[in-house]
Amino acid sequence: MEIKKCQSMCILSSAVEYSQLEYLITCEIASEMWSKLSAIHEQKSAANKLSLMTKFHEFKMAPNDSIAQHVAKIENMARQLKDVGEELSDVMIMAKILGTLPQKFSPLVTAWDSVSEANQSRANLIERLLKEENRLANFEVATNALATMKIQERNGAVNNSTVSKTSASDSKRGKPAKKQFLCNYCRKKGHTEKRCYKKRDDDRTKREINNSTKDDNTANFGAFMVLNSDFATRVLQNDSKDVWLLDSGASKHMSFHREWFSELDENYRESVSLSDDSTCEVRGRGVIPIEMFVDGKWLDGKLEDALYIPSLRKNLFSTGVCTSKGYTLNFEANSVKIYRKNLIMAYGIQQNNNLFRLLFKVKNTFEANASSVGNLKLWHERLGHINCKSLSEMVNKNLINGVSLFDNAKFFCESCQSGKQHRLPFKTKEKCLRERKVGEFIHTDLCGPMSEVSIGGSRYFLLFKDDKSSFRHVFFLKYKSKTVQKFKEFEQLVFNQLGTRIKTARADNGNEFLNDEMLDYCRLRGIMLQTSAPYTHEQNGRSERERCEQSSNVRGQCYCLKTWQRAFGPNQ
Structure with missing residues (x-):
């Protein structure tokens, strides 16, 4: 008997931490050691029970918590109460979950009352809550997109009506008509190049090659699909760091090449989750100019809202972004084709690891423009938006070496009007004679x-x-x-x-x-x-x-x- 008592005390002593042994020095038997440890750590006092019960009843769902996180917190508090002798029934736990849900779950709470008692289990409730959470998330995305479109349409209508009302009121009051700006793109009056609808339409359809009829296009699809096997072999042998991979799991286009971005907002910050639950920090968002190989030609294009992620070692092309802009993807045995309005806009081939590599190449955004010949608008922007009259005089008098203008046509610079507003100077009748020396x-x-x-x-x-x-x-x-x-x-x-x-x-x-x-x-x-x-x-x-x-x-x-x-x- 004495041996078993010593063995029990030895097992308990060796199982606890060294800092807890000081509480067990005066204990003579194993049951006394167990009772003392229970009294110290279980804390089954009335005050502890009251504290846990108050915390349970006052608990509310955090704004950023998901349904899974919210349920886990309630179940954890119920388990703590059970450990101190206050076990809660499933009905109380389900009542607490339903009572702390946000207002948007009110239809589900009402519908739960009509469920039969046999099916009113905690597992069934959690399953319904998770489904409702996914449905509401998808509905909010669609609602926000529709609201954004309506706001943009309403703003456009308000701007148009404001312009017409202003011009009409000015004409009634006898005020002179406002200056009609000349667009540098379509050469029409009434708007600037920034708001030129023709320029927007041309940019939108720049890559849509449609020189033949619809039937001819359908018949020529085979010509777009044919790829030389030697060319495909050379493409697959390119460095994997310089290629674009088609990824259905990417929410946006992503690249780790800083030098590829022609425009980059480095103030943009975001975090992206990968398939292994790791996160990558986004260091910017911008535009990447590319060229796409279609029908033996390289067509110009650009990837907008692409994310710059230095820690990402692959360049990913998002299928979700592509389909959201009206494109269609067609996967075949060893290739993928991207359509828009029955025209193939891009092409990709399958690698040995079953990933699809797109036939893209990035334009060099740091090419130096060594040409010294340009129009007046180009050199006006190159030289810091200086006065056009002064620029023309300096070129005509050969004061600037290596610069020639082939077009001196006047133009309206919207940037100068926005950035060079100033107060008018005082009108003086006589000029000060400056007969001083330099530096005085x-x-x-x-x-x-x-x-x-x-x-x-x-x-x-x-x-x-x-x-x-x-x-x-x-x-x-x-x-x-x-x-x-x-x-x-x-x-x-x-x-x-x-x-x-x-x-x-x-x-x-x-x-x-x-x-x-x-x-x-x-x-x-x-x-x-x-x-x-x-x-x-x-x-x-x-x-x-x-x-x-x-x-x-x-x-x-x-x-x-x-x-x-x-x-x-x-x-x-």
């Missing part, structure tokens, strides 16, 4: 803070402009408190390069100029600091115009390129 009279102004921080972390730029030569110098600042330091650097730069001391500096009434450090430095160096009247930027017109010109050029390029504005300064 300086105009300065600080611009910022910018709405976007630059890549280098700068939020301001400080402009200096010489009154005599109109030479400008710009400093990029992270903090406006660095203004005085940059002024000292510029003053030393002028003296070292020109041998001239700054005599007068004109600025506004900003605190970056009117502070003790700046005033003491100007007084020590003999520099006269002139300031404009408060809230009258026009009195400091030269620096203000220069600042507006630089800012508007950057904004014009951003509007034209449809890009973000964080690259306004260097990496300082």
Whole structure:
């Protein structure tokens, strides 16, 4: 008997953690050890039961929880109550599940009352809830898509009616008619190239080759399907990192090649789940220009809303995105064809691992355009949206080497109108005579803070402009408190390069100029600091115009390129 008692105590001692042994030192038999451990860890007191019961009755479904997660939490609390001696029946558990469901499950709760008692089991309830959750998810997707289409149609109708009402009211009041813009694409008045319906239609049907009748197209399908066996062999021998694979499980087109994107929004963030339950971080979304091999020719195309995922080692073409845009996929023995309006738009062949490889190749988005011949609109955009009249004069006078214009036709630049709006200057009757030397009279102004921080972390730029030569110098600042330091650097730069001391500096009434450090430095160096009247930027017109010109050029390029504005300064 004594041996069995010692064996029992040994088994219990060896089964618990070392930190729990101090509670068992005074125990003489195994039953005493078990009773002490039960009293410490089971906590079957009335207070613990009350706490668990209160938690169970006050529990509500979290907004982001699925049905499976919600049911699991309720069953876990019921199991805890059972461990402390308060076992709950299936009816109470089912009542708790139904009572904590969101409002959208109300039809199912009502229908559950009509189910016979024999079929009112917990397993049957959970099964019905999961089916209802899937049905509601699909219904919400379809409803959101329909609502989006209706909003877009309503906005288009409102815009059209607003334009017609405005023009009619202006004509009644005797106001002059608004300027009719000329489209650079269709050469018609009344709209810009950005809103040209002809351009949209041409882009939509660019790849739809339909030079013959419908019967001829049907008869020529065989010509589209024929592939040379040598060509197919060469395609399959390409590097697997540079090919596109057809994937029915991909929600969007995906690639890990950053250099393939002609347009990329790097602020876009998302996570993608893979088949092995791992996740990949999306680092951007954009457009990839491609070429598709059809009927012995390479046709231009592009993949929109493609995801940039650096950790993904394959390029995936989503069949879901393809079918949602009206395309049809036809799988055969060793090939797949993508149709649209009875025309084959793309072709793919089967690999040895049964995956389908599409006959795509990506255009090189970094090809340098070395041509120096172009129209006025092209060079206007290349040179930062400068004045077209000045550009034409510089080209005609051969002031720009290697540039020639074959078309000087006037055009309307919407980007300039959006990015170069400014206040009109004061009208002066006489001009100031500038008989000063270069570097003696300086105009300065600080611009910022910018709405976007630059890549280098700068939020301001400080402009200096010489009154005599109109030479400008710009400093990029992270903090406006660095203004005085940059002024000292510029003053030393002028003296070292020109041998001239700054005599007068004109600025506004900003605190970056009117502070003790700046005033003491100007007084020590003999520099006269002139300031404009408060809230009258026009009195400091030269620096203000220069600042507006630089800012508007950057904004014009951003509007034209449809890009973000964080690259306004260097990496300082």
